[in-house]
Amino acid sequence: MIDAGIKKKINDVVGRDYVLDSELNRFGYSYDSSFIPLLPENRPDLVVLPRTAEEVSRVMAVACEEEIPVTPRGAASGRTGGSIPLRGGISLCLDRMTKIVELDERNMMVTAEAGVRTIDLYNHCAAKGLFFPPDPASWKFSTIGGNVAENAGGMRAVKYGVTKNYVMGLEVVLADGAILWTGGKAIKNVTGYDLTSLFTGSEGTLGIITRALFRLIPMPKRRGTLQVMFRNLDDGCRTIHTMLLSGIVPAAAEIMDRTCLEVVARHRKTELDPEVGACIIIEIDGDDDTSLEIQAKGIEDVAISCGAVTFRAARSQQEADEIWAVRRGISSAVAALAPHRIGEDISVPRDAFPEVVRRIAEISKKHGFTIAVYGHAGDGNIHPSLLCDLSKPGEEERVHRAVDDIFAAALSVGGTLSGEHGIGITKRPYIRDALGEIGIRTLKAVKAALDPKGLLNPGKIW
Amino acid sequence: MTTALKQRHDMDKKMDHDLLREAGRMVGRCDRCGTCLPVCPLFGVKGIEATSARGKNAVTRALADGGLEPTREALDIVNFCLLCRACVDTCPAKVPTDEAMVDVRQHLIDLTGGASTKYKLVGGILKRPGVVKAASAALSILRRSGLNGLFPYGMAPEAYTRSHFLTAFAGPAALGQQAPPSTVSVSDRSKVAYFRGCGMEMMFPEAAAQTRAILENTARLREPGNVCCGLPHLAHGLRGDFLDLARRNIRIFEEADVVVSDCASCGATLKHLGSFFADDPAWKDRATAFSAKVMDLTEYLAKVGYTPRQKTAAVFTYHDPCHLVRGQGIAKPPRELLKAAGGFVEMKGSDICCGGAGSFHIDYPDAAAQILDRKRRNIEETGASVVVTGCPGCLIQLAKAAKASGGKFKAMHISQVI
Numbered sequence: 021m022i023d024a025g026i027k028k029k030i031n032d033v034v035g036r037d038y039v040l041d042s043e044l045n046r047f048g049y050s051y052d053s054s055f056i057p058l059l060p061e062n063r064p065d066l067v068v069l070p071r072t073a074e075e076v077s078r079v080m081a082v083a084c085e086e087e088i089p090v091t092p093r094g095a096a097s098g099r100t101g102g103s104i105p106l107r108g109g110i111s112l113c114l115d116r117m118t119k120i121v122e123l124d125e126r127n128m129m130v131t132a133e134a135g136v137r138t139i140d141l142y143n144h145c146a147a148k149g150l151f152f153p154p155d156p157a158s159w160k161f162s163t164i165g166g167n168v169a170e171n172a173g174g175m176r177a178v179k180y181g182v183t184k185n186y187v188m189g190l191e192v193v194l195a196d197g198a199i200l201w202t203g204g205k206a207i208k209n210v211t212g213y214d215l216t217s218l219f220t221g222s223e224g225t226l227g228i229i230t231r232a233l234f235r236l237i238p239m240p241k242r243r244g245t246l247q248v249m250f251r252n253l254d255d256g257c258r259t260i261h262t263m264l265l266s267g268i269v270p271a272a273a274e275i276m277d278r279t280c281l282e283v284v285a286r287h288r289k290t291e292l293d294p295e296v297g298a299c300i301i302i303e304i305d306g307d308d309d310t311s312l313e314i315q316a317k318g319i320e321d322v323a324i325s326c327g328a329v330t331f332r333a334a335r336s337q338q339e340a341d342e343i344w345a346v347r348r349g350i351s352s353a354v355a356a357l358a359p360h361r362i363g364e365d366i367s368v369p370r371d372a373f374p375e376v377v378r379r380i381a382e383i384s385k386k387h388g389f390t391i392a393v394y395g396h397a398g399d400g401n402i403h404p405s406l407l408c409d410l411s412k413p414g415e416e417e418r419v420h421r422a423v424d425d426i427f428a429a430a431l432s433v434g435g436t437l438s439g440e441h442g443i444g445i446t447k448r449p450y451i452r453d454a455l456g457e458i459g460i461r462t463l464k465a466v467k468a469a470l471d472p473k474g475l476l477n478p479g480k481i482w
Numbered sequence: 483m484t485t486a487l488k489q490r491h492d493m494d495k496k497m498d499h500d501l502l503r504e505a506g507r508m509v510g511r512c513d514r515c516g517t518c519l520p521v522c523p524l525f526g527v528k529g530i531e532a533t534s535a536r537g538k539n540a541v542t543r544a545l546a547d548g549g550l551e552p553t554r555e556a557l558d559i560v561n562f563c564l565l566c567r568a569c570v571d572t573c574p575a576k577v578p579t580d581e582a583m584v585d586v587r588q589h590l591i592d593l594t595g596g597a598s599t600k601y602k603l604v605g606g607i608l609k610r611p612g613v614v615k616a617a618s619a620a621l622s623i624l625r626r627s628g629l630n631g632l633f634p635y636g637m638a639p640e641a642y643t644r645s646h647f648l649t650a651f652a653g654p655a656a657l658g659q660q661a662p663p664s665t666v667s668v669s670d671r672s673k674v675a676y677f678r679g680c681g682m683e684m685m686f687p688e689a690a691a692q693t694r695a696i697l698e699n700t701a702r703l704r705e706p707g708n709v710c711c712g713l714p715h716l717a718h719g720l721r722g723d724f725l726d727l728a729r730r731n732i733r734i735f736e737e738a739d740v741v742v743s744d745c746a747s748c749g750a751t752l753k754h755l756g757s758f759f760a761d762d763p764a765w766k767d768r769a770t771a772f773s774a775k776v777m778d779l780t781e782y783l784a785k786v787g788y789t790p791r792q793k794t795a796a797v798f799t800y801h802d803p804c805h806l807v808r809g810q811g812i813a814k815p816p817r818e819l820l821k822a823a824g825g826f827v828e829m830k831g832s833d834i835c836c837g838g839a840g841s842f843h844i845d846y847p848d849a850a851a852q853i854l855d856r857k858r859r860n861i862e863e864t865g866a867s868v869v870v871t872g873c874p875g876c877l878i879q880l881a882k883a884a885k886a887s888g889g890k891f892k893a894m895h896i897s898q899v900i
Contacts, residue, residue: 040530042555043550043553043555044532044541044550044553044555044556044559045530045531045532047532047540047541047544047550048530048531048532048537048540048541049531051514051540052514053513053514053515053516055513058540058543058544058547058549059544059547059548059549060549061544061549069529095516095519096514096516096531097515097516115529116529137520158515158516158517160517160520161515161516161517161519161520162516287574287576348574349517349574350574351513351515351574352513352515352517352573352574352575353574353575355511355513355515355575356511356512356513356574356575356576356577359510361513
């Protein structure tokens with residue numbers, strides 16, 4: 021519990037309006053967008069909404085002294101429970117830290133506070149012709165601090181990589197309240213351990229990321245969107261694989277199955293061609309229209325040779341936006357199909373993608389669950405969504421067995437548990453299989469060195 | 483009580499008890515992704531999870547599943563909603579947060595022993611058409627009861643009338659451009675009726691008169707004398723009254739072929755009546771048939787090919803009432819009409835709620851003022867001289883914004899400028 025004296029100290033740091041302690045306000049910070057149920061609640065004892073790194077530092081100093089657990093949070097759009105306060109304590113919500121501190125055009129870098137929404141950072145840079153590529157499906161509402169802490173991926177990873185490929189430096193408030201700066205604007209930098217990489221993807225367990233420095237690249241001059249329909253997922257996977265081997269690297273290559281297409285059709289009140297069983301959406305970019313035309317033609321040829329049913333190129337920006345909006349909303353739309361949805365985030369070597377998709381179809385049949393499949397086919401990251409009703413007797417046990425099989429399939433082809441969502445709470449039981457004893461021991465050693473009291477985001481990862 | 487009345491009473495009650503379960507079912511589709519966060523105007527000004535659509539849905543689900551107690555704080559949370567549907571529009575799973583909020587309000591109010599006295603009094607006034615018609619009488623009751631804040635009478639005298647508008651904008655560009663009389667001929671068979679909204683009657687009678695004038699140009703207008711659409715009752719835990727008013731309106735307009743509303747909120751409510759009687763075999767078909775006849779003024783005018791009575795030099799911008807753009811999917815017809823009546827500039831965030839939201843601006847003046855301030859800046863950025871809308875609730879807010887802008891623009895109902 022946090023007594024009145026401690027509350028007063030924290031009020032003095034951030035101001036009374038930014039400390040929430042009523043029952044329902046605390047309830048609001050007890051969940052994220054993972055499938056961890058709302059009940060029983062994981063309510064924090066206190067919600068603190070700091071505005072500056074200095075305030076974060078002073079809150080951490082109090083928490084450290086009083087040994088209060090602290091769980092950092094942005095928009096709570098994470099899918100693995102990363103921002104859920106498992107042990108009560110403080111939910112440290114950084115969504116008021118919304119300043120884009122500096123856009124350094126000469127060095128093509130940008131510095132932003134943790135609470136800046138991903139899309140706002142993208143637009144801010146795009147206005148100057150600079151490109152910040154990481155674009156998780158949630159980019160309209162996710163915050164950049166969470167993107168770094170989870171090392172978020174996105175649609176464009178196939179060509180441009182993930183968040184960590186752009187992080188040049190970080191401002192981190194450590195467990196005792198000290199403020200650390202890592203990295204910097206020098207492109208080559210081997211001065212000491214690479215702490216920037218250590219904190220990137222650390223899921224709030226090593227420090228509170230309050231500010232990040234990112235490198236940018238020039239904005240592609242032209243973009244195009246293609247939508248190709250297939251009879252089945254296999255033809256779609258084969259198209260993407262053949263396309264990549266032929267030397268065409270699209271900015272994004274997404275796949276979705278019949279279940280996903282049906283939910284889209286239902287929302288748009290349209291009829292889905294009964295012949296269609298899968299869809300791929302591709303973004304291509306380049307310097308001019310000719311470059312786009314060459315890529316589009318190449319992709320069309322490959323798609324037709326792989327049995328494409330229809331091939332459509334978006335004719336306007338609005339049409340392209342609509343196609344991508346559908347893709348971005350798929351996860352939540354699919355989730356609404358059943359009382360519960362267990363969403364996974366496995367990632368496999370690119371050449372194993374068709375194989376793992378086939379195995380998921382077998383797992384679906386074997387356990388009798390609908391498993392909707394969509395994901396980033398271009399980079400081997402797939403999101404199988406298992407649809408179930410956990411209120412049915414015995415269902416939970418069957419779900420566990422099916423999920424075990426999904427992870428086993430991913431690991432057996434050389435893949436991993438999480439491509440872009442992190443481990444959080446939901447994948448914790450499986451991490452030993454993925455990393456082994458020595459792997460876990462090493463993670464724990466790092467944790468003990470940076471957070472000896474175990475206050476930062478307790479109960480996560482292992 | 484007669485048997486029929488008793489049955490109806492029981493049915494209304496039964497529905498009340500099922501409301502929380504129904505709301506829980508609706509928000510059960512929410513997977514808490516957060517897509518609604520950037521579009522929720524209240525989360526935009528408060529920044530606290532429980533003020534967002536996601537936060538309210540989570541509270542609703544936990545209430546329905548028995549994890550949270552039905553407290554005063556819970557009622558405060560569901561009351562703090564504009565019912566603007568911006569979240570529903572953007573939601574990948576189309577969770578109807580507004581409908582869920584209305585249901586949970588009713589449920590919590592039933593539990594805690596009835597609607598607040600304030601809403602009962604206002605609801606009572608709006609239920610009596612005679613009183614609404616005598617707008618000044620209604621307002622004097624409100625003033626005597628200290629409730630005049632709900633209907634800011636001070637707004638009406640400041641309202642900008644059609645004649646002011648024509649005087650101001652009949653400049654050189656308008657000379658000789660008097661629009662020809664409307665060429666529309668509506669067949670004698672279509673019986674067109676006007677639905678007089680309480681807000682239009684009480685606060686903007688001049689605009690309501692213009693609606694009548696426009697409609698009389700297109701058809702022989704009928705005014706069977708309706709009662710309140712019931713939205714204020716529904717939104718504040720007086721569901722029984724709402725259903726009662728709905729039945730009366732359905733009966734009153736049974737003879738009409740088309741029911742035209744110049745209030746976005748009335749129109750949206752009336753268009754949805756069918757769904758409220760889905761479980762009531764005696765009223766289901768009548769309610770559905772009634773809803774199908776309801777049209778917004780601009781929707782009707784687009785259908786009959788109406789041409790504005792004049793084209794002036796005025797430059798308009800348009801504010802989409804939530805209950806028109808999302809409640810009825812109407813965005814194009816009013817813009818087309820305005821383009822035919824003068825210049826038109828689209829404003830940024832034209833479909834974001836103005837903060838009026840029925841009596842929300844009275845209950846939560848600070849939040850409403852912050853939302854309105856953003857709206858005012860967006861209007862000013864267009865350089866337009868008149869902001870036009872199609873809802874008396876919005877018009878109250880926009881008139882405040884016009885005043886705050888120091889005369890940079892006027893606020894008017896669409897009937898006054900076409």
